[in-house]
Amino acid sequence: DNQKIKLQIWDTAGQERFRSITQSYYRSASALILVYDISCQPTFDCLPDWLREIQEHANSKVLKILVGNKTDRDDREIPQDVGAEFAKQHGMYFLETSAKQADNVERLFYDIAAVLIEQARTKEFTLRSETSVLTNLSQKTIYHPSCCSVGDRGQANHSNDSHYSDSSGPSSLASSSGNFITQQ
Template identity: 45%
Template sequence: MSAKYNYLFKFVVVGDTGVGKSCILLQYTDHRFQPVHELTIGVEFGARTIKINSETIKLQIWDTAGQESFRSITRSYYRGAAGTLLVYDITRKETFDHLKAWLEEAREHSENLEIMLIGNKKDLKHRREVSYEQGEKFARENNLQFLETSAKENENIEEAFLQISKKIYEKIQNRSNEKDITGVSKRTQTPTRKIDDESYQETSGGGCC
């Protein structure tokens, strides 16, 4: 039997190949760092529960492949998402340059997403190609939340998911009908009532792309 929770939030993690999306997911859900992995093929899944204002929130997190050949699969996972983590690698400027395309795609396929911009691999700041100020400016201009993280050192990983979850939770409290909020399910005494019609299956996998 699954653990009890009040709400379920669906997240999608997107960005170029090799920016550390799978490492972020693994660190957040399994509390471990595995630096060498095969590239994610299609999507991988993780889940975790958190507390916000004494309510239990289950996070359903989909880690997507960054390769162009899997983009059609990735796009389908935006459907029904409440939030997106948009990830780039601070040591590879091309991954930052591609953010605009990723952001346009996310907003095209799912309206009213809460989006958190993540500058990953903060532990490699000696190889930095994208300044903190550049990331902050992009986030401000596009109305995104922003953090720099290190999946290796578990820096700001918890905070990233907590911040974006709080924003979604605030939306729920400010609306009379949570059905208006995409990607959120409210659990009742009967089996979970899905607010979107997306079904899911809990699986897990490796990958640090």
């Protein structure tokens, strides 16, 4: 769509010393990305704890994404289907990446932006529809504008669909708007 959107990203790297600080950011977050190392089982085993914190502190409609990282490594401990199933059970999007090789990293953020833009459009449409109804009832117009900060978007490399949770790649949500990460 050639739209510009600015994402503000807070990376705590899952470190315990940032846990209390992280909780304060949950409430205003539009999206939360949980990342585990596909070659390190303990990072996957911690996911339920992080999800409990999200449920406790975040907006119930926050976009949740599960990312299996380090696909460049040969010592995989968590099979892709295990990550995909975990995401499915918890209503999360799922994608695997390699930060080292920059595989699917841009795609992750572009797809998150696309989902958030679509949510904002839907919300704006709903607000406008409600405004029309309210205007007809009370002859007053109530309008709550939605807006996004802008920044350069650039072009994402969308060539690697092999790390999606199913063989259809991003098409399982493509009907609503473009290249989304697969939601389980």
